[in-house]
Amino acid sequence: MQANSLSLALIGSGGTGVMTAGQILLDAAAQAGWYGLMTRSFGPQIRGGEAAAILRLAHHPIQGQDDHLDLFLALDWGNIERFAAELPLAEHSTVIADPAQGDVPQVIARTGARQAMVPLKEVTKSVKGGRANMVALGLVAELIGLPRAALMQTLNKVLGRKGEDVLQTAEACLQAGAEQAKAVDTSLALEAKPTPEGEQPERWALTGNEAAGLGALRGGVRFSAAYPITPSTDIVEWLAPELPKLGGCLVQAEDELSAINMCLGASFGGTPSITATSGPGLALMIETLGLAVASETPVVVVDVMRGGPSTGIPTKSEQSDLNIALYGLHGDAPHLVVAPNSITDCLAATQWSVHLAEALQTPALVLSDQAMGQARAIVDKPIPMDWKAERRTADKPGEDYLRYRITDDGVSPMAIPGTVGGVYTADGLEHAERGTPSSQADHHQGQLDKRLHKLTGYDYGEYWADIEGEGELAVITWGSSTGPVREALDRARAEGITARLISVRLLSPVQPEAMAEALRGVSRALVVEQTHGGQFHHYLRAHYDLPATVQAFHHPGPLAIRPGEVLEQLRQLAQQEAA
Amino acid sequence: MSTCADQIKTTELKAKDYKSDTKPVWCPGCGDFGVLNAITKALAALQLPREDVAFVSGIGCSSRIPAYSAVYGFHGVHGRALPVASGLAVSRPDLTVLAAGGDGDGFSIGGNHFMHACRRNVNLTYLVMDNAVYGMTKGQASPTTESDWAGSKLTPEGPGLAQFQPLEIALSAGAPYIARCFSGDPNGLAQRLTEALAFPGFAFIQVLSPCVTYRPEQKEYKKLVHPGFEPTADRREAFMQLMDDDGFTTGVLYKADIPAYQPDRAEPSDLDTIARQFRVGEHGPKPVTNPYYPCSEAGCAVDPPVPED
Ligand SMILES: Cc1ncc(C[n+]2csc(CCOP(=O)(O)OP(=O)(O)O)c2C)c(N)n1
Ligand code: SF4
Numbered sequence: 109m110q111a112n113s114l115s116l117a118l119i120g121s122g123g124t125g126v127m128t129a130g131q132i133l134l135d136a137a138a139q140a141g142w143y144g145l146m147t148r149s150f151g152p153q154i155r156g157g158e159a160a161a162i163l164r165l166a167h168h169p170i171q172g173q174d175d176h177l178d179l180f181l182a183l184d185w186g187n188i189e190r191f192a193a194e195l196p197l198a199e200h201s202t203v204i205a206d207p208a209q210g211d212v213p214q215v216i217a218r219t220g221a222r223q224a225m226v227p228l229k230e231v232t233k234s235v236k237g238g239r240a241n242m243v244a245l246g247l248v249a250e251l252i253g254l255p256r257a258a259l260m261q262t263l264n265k266v267l268g269r270k271g272e273d274v275l276q277t278a279e280a281c282l283q284a285g286a287e288q289a290k291a292v293d294t295s296l297a298l299e300a301k302p303t304p305e306g307e308q309p310e311r312w313a314l315t316g317n318e319a320a321g322l323g324a325l326r327g328g329v330r331f332s333a334a335y336p337i338t339p340s341t342d343i344v345e346w347l348a349p350e351l352p353k354l355g356g357c358l359v360q361a362e363d364e365l366s367a368i369n370m371c372l373g374a375s376f377g378g379t380p381s382i383t384a385t386s387g388p389g390l391a392l393m394i395e396t397l398g399l400a401v402a403s404e405t406p407v408v409v410v411d412v413m414r415g416g417p418s419t420g421i422p423t424k425s426e427q428s429d430l431n432i433a434l435y436g437l438h439g440d441a442p443h444l445v446v447a448p449n450s451i452t453d454c455l456a457a458t459q460w461s462v463h464l465a466e467a468l469q470t471p472a473l474v475l476s477d478q479a480m481g482q483a484r485a486i487v488d489k490p491i492p493m494d495w496k497a498e499r500r501t502a503d504k505p506g507e508d509y510l511r512y513r514i515t516d517d518g519v520s521p522m523a524i525p526g527t528v529g530g531v532y533t534a535d536g537l538e539h540a541e542r543g544t545p546s547s548q549a550d551h552h553q554g555q556l557d558k559r560l561h562k563l564t565g566y567d568y569g570e571y572w573a574d575i576e577g578e579g580e581l582a583v584i585t586w587g588s589s590t591g592p593v594r595e596a597l598d599r600a601r602a603e604g605i606t607a608r609l610i611s612v613r614l615l616s617p618v619q620p621e622a623m624a625e626a627l628r629g630v631s632r633a634l635v636v637e638q639t640h641g642g643q644f645h646h647y648l649r650a651h652y653d654l655p656a657t658v659q660a661f662h663h664p665g666p667l668a669i670r671p672g673e674v675l676e677q678l679r680q681l682a683q684q685e686a687a
Numbered sequence: 688m689s690t691c692a693d694q695i696k697t698t699e700l701k702a703k704d705y706k707s708d709t710k711p712v713w714c715p716g717c718g719d720f721g722v723l724n725a726i727t728k729a730l731a732a733l734q735l736p737r738e739d740v741a742f743v744s745g746i747g748c749s750s751r752i753p754a755y756s757a758v759y760g761f762h763g764v765h766g767r768a769l770p771v772a773s774g775l776a777v778s779r780p781d782l783t784v785l786a787a788g789g790d791g792d793g794f795s796i797g798g799n800h801f802m803h804a805c806r807r808n809v810n811l812t813y814l815v816m817d818n819a820v821y822g823m824t825k826g827q828a829s830p831t832t833e834s835d836w837a838g839s840k841l842t843p844e845g846p847g848l849a850q851f852q853p854l855e856i857a858l859s860a861g862a863p864y865i866a867r868c869f870s871g872d873p874n875g876l877a878q879r880l881t882e883a884l885a886f887p888g889f890a891f892i893q894v895l896s897p898c899v900t901y902r903p904e905q906k907e908y909k910k911l912v913h914p915g916f917e918p919t920a921d922r923r924e925a926f927m928q929l930m931d932d933d934g935f936t937t938g939v940l941y942k943a944d945i946p947a948y949q950p951d952r953a954e955p956s957d958l959d960t961i962a963r964q965f966r967v968g969e970h971g972p973k974p975v976t977n978p979y980y981p982c983s984e985a986g987c988a989v990d991p992p993v994p995e996d
Contacts, residue, residue, distance in 0.1 A: 135967075138967040139967070139968070310966060310967075311966070311967040311968075312965040312966060312967060313965060313967050314965045318965070322961070322962060322965075325958060325961065326958060330778070331774065331777075331778045333770075333774060348951070349951070349953065350961055352950065352951045352952050352953035353953045353954065353955060353956035353961060354955075354956065354957075354958070354961075355955070356778075357777060357778070357950030357951060358950075358951070359773070359774070359777055359950070361770065362799055362800065362802075362803040363799060365766075365767060365770070365800075366767070366769075366770040366773075366799075366800055366803070367770075368770075369763065369764075369767040369770035369771045369774065370770045370771070370773055370774030370777075371774060372761075372763070372771055372774065373743065373761065373770065373771035373772060373773060373774030373775035373776075373778070374774040374775060374777070374778035374779075375774075376741075376761050376771070376775055377741070377774075377775045377778050377779040377782065378779070379778040379779070381774070381778075395764055396763075396764055396767065398764075399763055399764045403761070403763075486967060489966075523759075525738065525739070525740075525741045525759040525775075525779065525782055526738055526739060526779075526781065526782065527738055528736075528738050529738070530738065530759075531737050531738055531757055531758055531759050531760075532759065532760070533742075533753045533754040533759075533760030533761065533762055534760065534761045534762065535754070535762045536762060536763055536764055537762060543754070544709050544754060545712075545751070545754065545762075
């Protein structure tokens with residue numbers, strides 16, 4: 109079978125090395141000039157337990173995982189029941205397993221997938237010091253037609269430092285695995301593609317969390333404070349060694365309350381700052397986000413969403429922090445909420461958020477999620493953006509300097525400590541223009557107006573949403589749900605269903621005019637999100653004029669939104685009469 | 688930190704030059720007035736340029752103090768003065784950073800930050816105006832309130848809890864400079880503060896500062912306080928002094944030469960070089976930050992521990 113893309117999963121107990129094998133496969137695919145995406149799936153155990161590396165490879169950039177796996181290789185069956193739902197199999201799928209690990213479990217067999225038995229353990233034994241994950245890697249690479257040279261090049265990098273012996277053992281494993289390919293009745297090679305001539309465009313391999321980290325640096329962030337929480341920690345782990353290279357620093361805080369307040373302190377001092385967290389941490393930061401609003405101190409918080417509420421499902425994705433991000437702050441507290449909609453976009457959206465937060469002197473929340481944050485992709489080199497932190501500062505404040513002066517655009521020049529003549533006290537208490545605390549009605553009204561106006565009056569440009577295609581049907585979505593929606597729209601087009609995509613990036617402040625424009629001529633809309641209660645749907649209903657017919661499609665994590673299920677919804681919508 | 692020597696060019700600043708024209712909300716007779724006086728005196732003694740000083744606080748009567756001084760200020764949320772001050776001090780080592788607040792702010796809601804600020808030892812001065820009561824919310828027991836104080840409607844029979852011991856905790860947690868002062872002796876406090884502000888690390892001063900409204904009996908503080916602490920760099924000696932302390936001993940208890948917090952350093956680089964790590968072709972194993980390449984074992988079979996929360 110020649111396929112447009114290949115989806116495969118490698119599973120095994122923690123320690124068998126399936127993640128490492130998956131990663132090598134992804135990197136080798138990149139070496140071979142392919143594109144790819146790798147998602148990790150695992151339970152909450154610290155070590156051991158079952159883990160799955162889920163990959164999708166293609167000759168074109170990939171948006172998200174496919175409906176079904178083409179290939180499923182199990183080193184053992186561990187706690188497969190916990191994962192089965194996330195590893196969808198169909199009749200065209202091939203399951204490879206080692207008979208030595210026992211029968212194929214019912215949850216897998218029931219799917220009707222083809223089965224192929226390969227004695228992985230035995231084969232591994234034939235190589236002195238061999239590892240089953242490397243044998244599996246050799247087998248899979250052979251089955252999908254991945255050039256051996258690319259694989260060896262990658263292995264060289266990964267294992268090179270460990271010496272010739274290790275490398276030779278690994279190569280022997282790959283060879284032994286590849287020889288088993290004949291026994292597997294499937295042909296999964298990717299569609300043939302002519303080798304590109306001349307210079308290949310630059311490709312990057314990165315996770316959404318790394319992308320967010322780079323976006324922060326490009327935006328001008330030079331200070332970070334954080335408290336670890338899955339799945340956001342990778343961002344700050346990536347930033348910690350990089351910030352000092354640019355003259356900045358990162359402090360590990362004692363908790364999230366401290367992290368966000370440290371960021372505010374640094375920002376008050378003139379240093380653009382960022383912190384990263386996930387649901388429970390965001391909940392703790394909320395009071396201080398209000399302080400950032402009131403004191404007009406820029407700060408960026410990347411919330412990498414996971415299943416909630418409470419401690420929820422730390423290792424798996426969901427989009428259910430939307431409500432707290434939009435509405436969690438007490439009082440009337442206008443602020444920015446920006447959602448990247450792909451791994452690459454984690455870079456640009458974070459960079460943009462730094463720029464906006466600084467320009468508007470307010471907090472910006474970046475709503476990423478585990479599915480983007482912890483997935484690693486091979487992408488085209490992201491187009492560099494020139495958004496930077498450009499804070500309006502008061503460089504020569506006069507006698508009459510008013511920190512919170514009500515200006516035409518609501519942004520007032522900020523005196524940075526060290527600036528002669530600019531001394532003022534930043535305050536979370538309501539204040540007069542000078543900053544002095546006030547409970548006077550007119551001061552409150554004036555400052556509330558100012559803080560709202562600076563956000564609503566700003567021109568966010570086209571980047572507020574990705575709007576693609578046309579037609580009477582529209583799919584409105586956001587964040588990582590955008591990938592599967594885009595793919596569903598492609599497939600729908602092939603069936604003659606045309607629809608437009610509206611992927612909202614700027615969630616707050618709302619953009620009623622831009623949305624009205626985006627929805628012009630639309631009679632029916634489908635709203636797609638990964639939540640249980642339809643938070644995005646309710647948000648849209650509260651703030652926008654939607655077409656008369658709106659179909660909401662949402663389910664919670666950890667099951668990903670699949671292109672096929674979105675397509676099914678689109679088909680239904682296409683059949684409905686316009687109301 | 689700026690030193691007196693830098694300032695010869697400017698005309699001499701007087702204590703009143705560090706006062707803003709905002710009128711304090713404090714009750715007449717509140718101990719916090721004395722603290723404000725002492726702070727402005729200390730700043731004048733050090734001749735610190737106003738713009739090079741930042742004064743951070745949380746919430747409470749005492750936390751209003753930054754607005755009353757003519758330096759940069761940040762009046763934040765309840766209990767979080769220390770993180771704000773730490774972030775500022777770490778990112779702007781050129782500033783003199785002073786954090787202040789009440790005992791409720793610092794030891795109750797902000798208790799965790801207090802311990803960790805002592806451990807972290809960032810170069811800043813933290814001043815707690817301790818009146819053993821929540822003044823701003825009208826007289827509830829604070830962590831430093833006597834366990835049998837029945838003056839609050841919220842704990843009509845007294846809080847019944849052991850009193851929080853700020854100095855003992857600061858000492859245990861690793862603060863390198865620890866002192867107790869009395870707001871009724873602004874000169875003494877100013878002297879300590881002058882020393883603390885110049886101290887290269889986390890300096891903690893507990894100031895007994897009466898709340899004349901909800902704890903009128905604290906007007907007696909002036910009769911109770913007495914000098915007594917002898918500065919030492921020996922923790923054992925410092926603890927011994929605390930064993931004999933009646934809660935009203937003043938002076939510097941502990942002063943040790945412990946290196947202040949230093950952020951990590953690295954070879955300078957630029958954004959393009961940093962971004963290059965993502966290029967396919969050059970992308971290699973990054974054992975520290977890459978979650979997929981632990982490779983602690985030959986043959987690469989070991990996956991990293993899977994994170995939980
Ligand atoms: C999160 C939060 N909880 C409660 C309060 C209410 N509150 C304001 S000040 C205060 C206590 C102040 O006591 P203390 O820090 O001892 O300062 P004092 O007023 O005595 O100077 C409290 C509980 C608040 N502002 N924020
Ligand atoms: S209530 Fe107490 S602490 Fe507050 S201002 Fe009055 S005297 Fe001072």
